[in-house]
Amino acid sequence: MDLEFTQEQLEFRGEVRGFLTRELTPEVWKNHRDQSEQGMWTEAFTKAFRRKLGAAGYIGMGWPKEYGGGGRSRIYQAIFWDEMEYFRAPGLDRSITYVPNALLAFGSDHQKKLLLPQVMRGELAWFVGYSEPEAGSDLANLKTLAVEDEVSGDFIITGQKSFSSDAHMADYGWVAVRTNAEMSRHRGVSLFIVDMKSPGVEITRYQTLAGWTHHSVYFNQVRVPRSMLVGDLNEGWRVVMGAIDFERAALASHGLVGFQLDRLLDWCVAGHDGAPPQIEDPLVQDELVRLAIEGEGTRLMTYWLASLHERGLMPQHETSLALLVKRETARRLDVAGLELLGPFGPLRTGSPWVQLNGEVEVEYRDRLYFQFAAGGFDITRNVVAQRGLGLPR
Amino acid sequence: MDITLNEEQTMIATSALEFAKGAVNAQQIRDLETTVDGFDRAIWHKMVDLGWAGAVFPAEYGGSGLGLFELSLIIEALGQGAVPTPIFSTVVEAGLLLVDAGSVQQRAYWLPRIADGRSILTTAIFEPGGGLLREQVSTLVEPSADGFRVNGTKLFVRDAGVADAIICLGRSKSDSDALSLVLVPKDTQGVERRRLWASGGEALWEVTFRDVEVPADALVGLAGDAWSHVEQLLLRGAAMKSAELVGIGQAALDLTLEYAKTRRQFGQPIGSFQGVQHHCTEMYRDLTVCRLLCWQAAARLGNVKNAAREVAMAKAKTGEAIPALTRIAHQIHGAIAYYRDYPLELYYHRAIAASAAYGDSGHQRRALSRLLRSELATFQGEHRHELSVHPL
Numbered sequence: 001m002d003l004e005f006t007q008e009q010l011e012f013r014g015e016v017r018g019f020l021t022r023e024l025t026p027e028v029w030k031n032h033r034d035q036s037e038q039g040m041w042t043e044a045f046t047k048a049f050r051r052k053l054g055a056a057g058y059i060g061m062g063w064p065k066e067y068g069g070g071g072r073s074r075i076y077q078a079i080f081w082d083e084m085e086y087f088r089a090p091g092l093d094r095s096i097t098y099v100p101n102a103l104l105a106f107g108s109d110h111q112k113k114l115l116l117p118q119v120m121r122g123e124l125a126w127f128v129g130y131s132e133p134e135a136g137s138d139l140a141n142l143k144t145l146a147v148e149d150e151v152s153g154d155f156i157i158t159g160q161k162s163f164s165s166d167a168h169m170a171d172y173g174w175v176a177v178r179t180n181a182e183m184s185r186h187r188g189v190s191l192f193i194v195d196m197k198s199p200g201v202e203i204t205r206y207q208t209l210a211g212w213t214h215h216s217v218y219f220n221q222v223r224v225p226r227s228m229l230v231g232d233l234n235e236g237w238r239v240v241m242g243a244i245d246f247e248r249a250a251l252a253s254h255g256l257v258g259f260q261l262d263r264l265l266d267w268c269v270a271g272h273d274g275a276p277p278q279i280e281d282p283l284v285q286d287e288l289v290r291l292a293i294e295g296e297g298t299r300l301m302t303y304w305l306a307s308l309h310e311r312g313l314m315p316q317h318e319t320s321l322a323l324l325v326k327r328e329t330a331r332r333l334d335v336a337g338l339e340l341l342g343p344f345g346p347l348r349t350g351s352p353w354v355q356l357n358g359e360v361e362v363e364y365r366d367r368l369y370f371q372f373a374a375g376g377f378d379i380t381r382n383v384v385a386q387r388g389l390g391l392p393r
Numbered sequence: 394m395d396i397t398l399n400e401e402q403t404m405i406a407t408s409a410l411e412f413a414k415g416a417v418n419a420q421q422i423r424d425l426e427t428t429v430d431g432f433d434r435a436i437w438h439k440m441v442d443l444g445w446a447g448a449v450f451p452a453e454y455g456g457s458g459l460g461l462f463e464l465s466l467i468i469e470a471l472g473q474g475a476v477p478t479p480i481f482s483t484v485v486e487a488g489l490l491l492v493d494a495g496s497v498q499q500r501a502y503w504l505p506r507i508a509d510g511r512s513i514l515t516t517a518i519f520e521p522g523g524g525l526l527r528e529q530v531s532t533l534v535e536p537s538a539d540g541f542r543v544n545g546t547k548l549f550v551r552d553a554g555v556a557d558a559i560i561c562l563g564r565s566k567s568d569s570d571a572l573s574l575v576l577v578p579k580d581t582q583g584v585e586r587r588r589l590w591a592s593g594g595e596a597l598w599e600v601t602f603r604d605v606e607v608p609a610d611a612l613v614g615l616a617g618d619a620w621s622h623v624e625q626l627l628l629r630g631a632a633m634k635s636a637e638l639v640g641i642g643q644a645a646l647d648l649t650l651e652y653a654k655t656r657r658q659f660g661q662p663i664g665s666f667q668g669v670q671h672h673c674t675e676m677y678r679d680l681t682v683c684r685l686l687c688w689q690a691a692a693r694l695g696n697v698k699n700a701a702r703e704v705a706m707a708k709a710k711t712g713e714a715i716p717a718l719t720r721i722a723h724q725i726h727g728a729i730a731y732y733r734d735y736p737l738e739l740y741y742h743r744a745i746a747a748s749a750a751y752g753d754s755g756h757q758r759r760a761l762s763r764l765l766r767s768e769l770a771t772f773q774g775e776h777r778h779e780l781s782v783h784p785l
């Protein structure tokens with residue numbers, strides 16, 4: 001048991017903090033923020049920034065050296081994710097976190113050698129195609145079909161994926177499809193890597209209530225070579241479940257919660273024109289104390305998961321639990337932020353008298369998705385009860 | 394950074410749990426709760442034989458030199474087994490206080506006696522007016538002709554009925570800021586004891602000191618300088634009670650899961666219903682957060698770092714979450730666990746008793762509020778960002 005960072009880990013953290021401070025100056029924020037995009041940075045800046053992360057060696061530092069990785073421990077990766085979230089830096093998404101982790105675990109040697117070096121340089125953007133109109137929480141109900149072309153050995157995909165974050169800027173899709181309609185629901189699913197420039201891929205846009213765009217992806221007779229099948233044919237459910245554990249571990253990072261708390265603390269200490277600082281109110285103090293305790297729990301969970309990964313213990317339901325704790329805590333902070341801002345809370349970005357640039361209000365709307373995406377709160381509670389606590393289905 | 398138990402720690406936790414589950418059954422625990430002593434010497438001596446009484450003492454006093462973290466694993470297991478023991482009075486309070494502040498003679502005399510099971514010791518800190526803050530202490534410990542004279546009433550003194558000595562905290566009349574600790578042997582004239590009967594089974598006492606005379610060498614630590622030692626005692630107590638609460642929560646969760654998997658209604662196990670599953674996940678979620686906070690508090694205290702923040706967070710969270718967890722456990726069990734012969738009630742009681750000890754959740758949150766107001770950097774912890782990174 002060691003709950004302290006080593007000197008080397010602290011130095012690494014300092015280096016990451018320095019990098020992010022230098023790169024994300026107030027001018028950069030002013031010029032490249034975009035509330036109409038998921039993650040709230042412009043597409044161009046997100047892509048450019050990811051290449052910078054690659055050049056600085058921050059992508060894939062925990063991967064094995066044979067695929068060009070840095071061979072560093074999982075703790076470093078967790079520190080990096082933690083700081084990226086805290087700084088609300090662009091580019092920390094599936095493209096550099098859980099998709100390559102799943103590729104490492106389940107991909108073929110050919111796929112790893114082809115794709116991982118590009119991922120490491122920050123050149124690739126991915127979308128993940130799981131959800132469909134009739135397959136949300138019940139993912140095994142997915143209907144998108146891939147049929148083998150017996151002449152070429154390619155697969156031809158037809159169907160629709162929904163709620164597909166960042167599909168418009170993706171180079172590749174990580175797509176779950178049905179390859180055998182006769183088999184039981186959880187068998188007969190396969191996982192393909194789809195080149196998004198392929199003929200027959202069509203993307204439609206929707207505006208979210210937070211103001212950014214989200215997508216559906218249509219596959220109309222899209223041809224995918226067999227070499228892009230991840231894992232075995234009809235055995236994709238195992239790949240999807242494994243990838244979801246990586247996804248939850250990545251999304252469970254503590255950084256966002258730490259930032260939310262600090263921003264709120266700063267605001268309560270500083271106050272605003274014409275009013276005494278909120279921090280003098282004992283009720284406010286108690287709320288901040290309670291939030292800080294939950295924040296500390298979230299932080300410890302992040303590094304607990306990283307420790308389990310580092311020891312090769314492959315956390316499963318623990319990743320779901322950690323994600324639940326992180327996202328519930330973040331939502332609690334969203335709500336507390338609005339409450340502390342009082343009548344100023346609903347003021348939107350750009351309004352006179354807006355506090356904290358209206359971020360609390362826009363994030364309160366935006367992060368509604370925490371309650372349903374990547375396994376909603378209620379589904380996650382079922383997953384933990386069944387996979388972790390052994391309660392019957 | 395490695396938030397997992399190492400091989401030795403896993404072994405300690407496993408063997409402690411094995412002992413705790415087999416040491417005493419539910420009926421014996423209930424019977425012990427009605428005795429004046431509150432615990433069974435024979436069971437305590439088995440723990441002594443396992444090396445737990447001296448686990449955290451230096452080897453020169455018959456101890457094993459283990460850390461507070463390892464002790465927290467043992468105490469968590471004892472909480473899980475609901476084993477009545479004098480480990481808090483004798484080890485967590487008095488023993489470690491003597492390691493911390495005792496004179497060479499006091500340490501050499503008492504610590505080996507604790508480690509080999511000959512002695513039970515305790516401390517008397519709390520009073521009708523409080524005792525978690527220095528200004529709340531009103532008991533007087535004043536210089537007298539041959540040493541010190543003690544006058545006052547102490548409450549919630551653990552195991553005072555069997556303790557060979559009580560280390561008592563008091564203030565001087567002339568300098569009310571000067572707090573001192575004196576060791577008062579059993580049967581000293583002027584000491585009166587009344588048993589308090591509380592939920593949770595600990596043997597708590599009121600101890601009244603009336604013109605109690607002790608010699609000069611009864612002083613523990615320097616005269617007037619006791620409070621920093623008492624603060625450490627309270628931190629150790631809070632951290633270890635948090636660990637006990639985690640054990641209590643684990644026991645309540647285990648009982649609940651077993652029940653939810655086997656109890657059938659509407660033709661199926663009740664654990665297959667989403668309402669029940671969600672409750673169980675909530676219990677497990679809070680328990681996991683509590684355990685991580687406790688691990689951090691105990692490890693940090695053991696590292697002789699400033700652990701006020703981490704301990705307060707652990708006790709604030711466990712003190713609220715674990716009693717809540719036992720209420721949900723009872724809800725899932727329904728009427729069956731309302732009966733005394735079902736073991737869940739033991740944990741229901743212990744949760745509130747442990748929450749109340751060494752500062753309840755509200756006290757801990759007030760302590761954190763004070764840090765927030767006076768030492769923001771300490772409140773935010775070692776991992777804080779030096780500057781706000783809010784760019785706009």
